[in-house]
Amino acid sequence: MEVLVVGAGIVGLAVARALALRGHSVIVAEAQGAIGTGISSRNSEVIHGGMYYPSGSLRARHCVAGARLLYAYCASHGVPHAACGKLIVATDESERSAIEAIYSRGMANGVPGLVLLDGAAARALEPNLACVAALHAPATGIIDSHAFMLALQGDLEDAGGAVAFDSLVTRIARTGSGWTVQVGEDRLPFDCVVNSAGLAAQALAAATEGYPADRIPRRVLAKGSYFGCLGRPAFSRLIYPAPIDGGLGIHLTFDLAGRIRFGPDVEWIDTPNYVVDPMRAELFTAAIRRYWPGLPDGALTPDYAGIRPKLTGPGEPAADFRIDGPAEHSLTGLVHLFGIESPGLTAALSLAEDVADRL
Numbered sequence: 001m002e003v004l005v006v007g008a009g010i011v012g013l014a015v016a017r018a019l020a021l022r023g024h025s026v027i028v029a030e031a032q033g034a035i036g037t038g039i040s041s042r043n044s045e046v047i048h049g050g051m052y053y054p055s056g057s058l059r060a061r062h063c064v065a066g067a068r069l070l071y072a073y074c075a076s077h078g079v080p081h082a083a084c085g086k087l088i089v090a091t092d093e094s095e096r097s098a099i100e101a102i103y104s105r106g107m108a109n110g111v112p113g114l115v116l117l118d119g120a121a122a123r124a125l126e127p128n129l130a131c132v133a134a135l136h137a138p139a140t141g142i143i144d145s146h147a148f149m150l151a152l153q154g155d156l157e158d159a160g161g162a163v164a165f166d167s168l169v170t171r172i173a174r175t176g177s178g179w180t181v182q183v184g185e186d187r188l189p190f191d192c193v194v195n196s197a198g199l200a201a202q203a204l205a206a207a208t209e210g211y212p213a214d215r216i217p218r219r220v221l222a223k224g225s226y227f228g229c230l231g232r233p234a235f236s237r238l239i240y241p242a243p244i245d246g247g248l249g250i251h252l253t254f255d256l257a258g259r260i261r262f263g264p265d266v267e268w269i270d271t272p273n274y275v276v277d278p279m280r281a282e283l284f285t286a287a288i289r290r291y292w293p294g295l296p297d298g299a300l301t302p303d304y305a306g307i308r309p310k311l312t313g314p315g316e317p318a319a320d321f322r323i324d325g326p327a328e329h330s331l332t333g334l335v336h337l338f339g340i341e342s343p344g345l346t347a348a349l350s351l352a353e354d355v356a357d358r359l
Contacts, residue, residue: 001191001333001359004029004181006169006204009040010145010345011337012196013152013163014352019194020159022356028156029167029183031200036149039198040345042274042306044226044253044264047071047081047141048343051088051106051114052243058321060109062347062354067139069349074143077151080256083141086238087122089131091290095242096133102243103135113138128234130293140238144256145345169197173209178333192333192359198340199272199309205324205336215329217322217338220310222247224264225276227284227300233258239291247308248342250287261303262288268314269307276302311339321351325358335359 001024005016008030020026032038047070050063074081090096099116106114115136117125122134153163164183171182178191197204202219205211224247233254241249247266254260262284281300288295311319322338335355344351 001025002189003027003192003194003359004179004188004190005194005196007196007198007200008035008153008163009038009196009198010036010149010152010348011340011351012194013149013156014348015194015196015355016161017152017156017159018352018356019359020156020161026156026159026161028161028163029169029181030163030165031168033165035153035163036146039306039309039341040145040149042304043145043342043345044251045143045145045255045345046238046253047083047143048346049106049111049114049137049140050109050343050346051102051111051135051137052248053105053109053343054320055105055108058323059343059347062321062350063343064110066343066347066350070143070346071141073151073349074148079147079151080144081141082256083139084237085136085138086140086240087117087126087129087131088135088137088240088242089122089129089291090133090242091131093132098242099133099135106135106137111137111139126235126237126239128292128294129239130291142238142253142256143345148345169204171207171209172204174331193335194355194359195336196340199307201309201336201338205338208334208336210331211334211336212329215324217311217319220313221269221272222308222310223267223269223273223305224308225267225280225305226261226263226303227276227281228303229260229262229295230299230301231296233260234292234294235260241287241291250284252288252292262300263303264306272307274305274307276305278302308341309339310341321347323351323354323358325355327358333359
């Protein structure tokens with residue numbers, strides 16, 4: 001098949017690679033001049049385990065399967081990564097039940113290695129930690145997300161595919177059994193189209209001729225800011241608080257060079273912006289000191305921000321990934337991906353096989 005994938009983020013590149021490896025002719029249309037300039041370059045770079053998501057959901061299934069595939073892929077392709085593990089902590093007794101529920105869900109989802117710890121056992125692993133209980137997830141890790149995307153792009157190109165930069169898709173129209181796609185000034189024919197446009201996915205779905213408007217979910221933007229931390233690393237594992245409405249809480253992560261960063265928080269917004277408000281450091285400090293009382297005064301510095309393309313808003317249950325393929329909308333050769341936020345990076349290789357199967 002002649003396939004167009006819209007969006008050269010992690011998921012778009014993974015989908016394109018999967019299709020190219022199956023022998024199809026694949027082009028990725030990317031509106032910007034480089035890969036991964038959106039959601040894919042503005043996240044925590046965490047390889048998630050899959051314990052947060054409802055059993056049987058796409059997020060749970062693809063996160064658990066995707067993590068296994070991702071570790072194997074990193075090993076075979078030389079992508080820098082580390083299985084450092086993480087602790088999800090209850091800082092007081094009111095949060096203990098939330099940690100236990102995450103443990104039960106993780107066990108049901110098949111997440112490997114989960115262990116519930118009391119406060120003393122958790123502090124034995126991380127002496128700077130303050131908590132009454134914790135869930136140890138040893139299979140959680142970190143990854144160089146840009147190196148991952150470069151490896152996916154390399155696989156795609158080795159299989160005969162290509163990425164077309166500065167190529168904005170403005171319309172997708174049905175032509176016979178295939179599709180005609182408006183890319184800049186050109187109208188190009190394809191057998192199949194995959195919409196992996198991230199924050200622009202809903203707009204592209206609305207520009208798809210014959211696609212039912214009532215199938216397009218609302219787009220809800222949740223901005224997450226990150227702060228860096230001056231000083232030497234105080235932890236050897238990622239530290240996550242109990243989850244909050246709209247996210248996993250302001251957690252402690254670090255990159256492969258050992259630089260600590262905190263985030264993301266949740267700020268519901270109407271239009272995308274990536275400015276980190278330095279005044280949010282006060283909110284971050286209060287949240288962090290619940291599990292790290294020793295955070296030095298003035299240690300936080302504004303770093304970067306990302307935006308989650310959510311399908312539900314404040315106070316609403318988190319929505320699952322939405323993969324809208326031919327079986328759902330009855331249009332052959334078309335898949336729209338909506339709400340692919342965390343754990344999209346971890347799930348990417350598994351999601352890619354799912355999308356390829358649907359086509």
